[in-house]
Amino acid sequence: MRSLLAFTGSRGDAQPGILLAHALRERGHDVTLALAPNLVAFARDHGVPAVPFGRDTADLLHAQRTDRRFISRDPRARLRALYDLQRRGVPEQIEDLRALAPGHDVVVAGMAGEEAAESVARAVGLPFAAVHFFPIQPNSAVPVAPVRWAGHLPGFVHRAGWSVLARARAAALAAVLPVTTGPSAASVRIQAYDPRLFPGADEQLPGPFVGFPVDSNGFFTSAEVSEPCTIGTHDQRMPPFGEAVDEFSDESSNGTAISDPRMPSSTLDSWLDEGSAPIYVGFGSMDVGNPTSFVATLREVCARRGRRLLLASGWATIGPGFEDAVAIVGQVDHARVLPRCVAAVHHGGAGTTAAALRAGVPQVICSVQADQPYWGHALRRLGLAATIPAKKLTAERLDALLDQVSRPDVILRTASYAAGFATDGVERAADAVEALAGSPDAPELLHSAGRQL
Known part of the structure; x- marks a missing residue:
């Protein structure tokens, strides 16, 4: 065949x-x-x-994010933008x-x-x-x-x-x-x-x-390095650890993303081994708004809760690196990493949602678009997650949602679902x-x- x-x-x-x-x-x-x-x-x-x-995915995302019609007050302009997006x-x-x-x-x-x-x-x-x-x-x-x-x-x-x-x-x-x-x-x-x-x-x-x-069967887990963030043409500069250059702003060369270097998976494993289970955060290719403010919010929430932070920056250009309480990498292998986390905060993509369900990790789904809000509400109805639109996320709301998914009944349900995961x-x-x-x-x-x- x-x-x-x-x-x-x-x-x-x-x-x-x-x-x-x-x-x-x-x-x-x-x-x-x-x-x-x-x-x-x-x-x-x-x-x-x-x-x-x-076409390159990044080109399509760039075109979508820079199309001002999507934020127009004219509903006809927004509809035309949506139709054009479907055809692009x-x-x-x-x-x-x-x-x-x-x-x-x-x-x-x-x-x-x-x-x-x-x-x-x-x-x-x-x-x-x-x-x-x-x-x-x-x-x-x-x-x-x-x-x-x-x-x-x-x-x-x-x-x-x-x-x-x-x-x-x-x-x-x-x-x-x-x-x-x-x-x-x-x-x-x-x-x-x-x-x-x-x-x-x-x-x-x-x-x-x-x-x-x-x-x-560990096909992706067998890779020797954590996956880098890759979009289009790479700029040679890299922002300092935890800081950012928005990949679609004028501060970024040629309007393209900056890729973090490949990091040995053993480095992340060592960081995980050396402390308590972290809160995982990853939004894949989704827009996180101002990346610097986003990182500051995550740091604040995790510090308030006495938890370490593991951030997979995805397609946001955030400088990678390791501190005692914070690790920032481009991508992670969900199957290998999520079982070692206490909660997963993510955009609600089907793949990430499935990985967290399989790992038995309580989830906070901060949806951006497409099917993501549906996953959030489906898992909320079953008591496996809390959910909020990403655009409404604040430090206080994220802290409250993490409180919800940290309850013993939610932890028990997620573990039970994982035990029967096909x-x-x-x-x-x-x-x-x-x-x-x-x-x-x-x-x-x-x-x-x-x-x-």
Whole structure:
């Protein structure tokens, strides 16, 4: 089987694709892994060949953050900006994937760029699988608005709301997606999350439900260094420890990010060994506002609580380094580090949320966009986390939220959930891809992939 895997977006979007590519290669299949250009090196550094497609993630984030229409008082301007954002980079994705697709037996994509990849698969008559990290398809089980009161609305309102959102996205992309004709090949939506977090979703959405695509065999853990922050072209300067240069401000050379150097994982291990369990904070590729103020807030809260701080600065350009009470690195391996932390404060990306659930760590989810607020409210309803929009975060509010998740009942629930966490999501997803591509054992594989968690 020759499979084309197309996973654009941030590292959180790409990492499941890398794991799936590795699993399929281990089974003897030929795999072409296509990633956003700035993440190709990340896959190659872990021994998985990859090729670039579409536009650099940092370019897209830069364009989004600098588009003043998003903060316009005119709702029509904000809507036009949102429509333009949906289209941005799609023509480049289609062009690159059309060049890659011939000779493959199946196309697989993540949620980001799903429509572009499916249009190419249909154009060349290949089966298509989309890996969904969140229940995005119309349903009545998941509240359409990520707010407390939405849980009291009737189910038909949620289904109607999700349908409206789906039609709006389709309308935004209609101008850039090619029109395809002829019969469609088989397709499947692989639900790559735990449906227990969204009760009733598995009864309404097509499967298979495979569980979170986590690194179950230490594939990423085996790296000798903690992962650096990488965006676009790197400036040679580095701000002092704990200080920052905003990667999208005029203070940064060429409007590009500054990357911290690779740090030996043994250095972080030593810091963890030498003191009490820290509070982990990481916002990935999300905007943290003023990075200097952000670090000052975290220092204040952790000092007030008598806890050490471990900050994974991600794509914020914050100077790395180590003090007795504070460690700042670019990226960490969640599977290795989170079990050694007392709490996790993060943006609510599906991958980070899953890693913290697996580690049994109470969470404070400070959502920024997309599916992040939904994860926050889903985990809050189950008593596994507290949540707040990141833009409303203050030292006092963060301290209060950490008080909430430090209660014994929350600690017990998170530990209980971790004890039953399913770690075979990647293998199940690989089963589903094999089945879709026409394996002789397709019915058995598809049944196995979708078995009850």
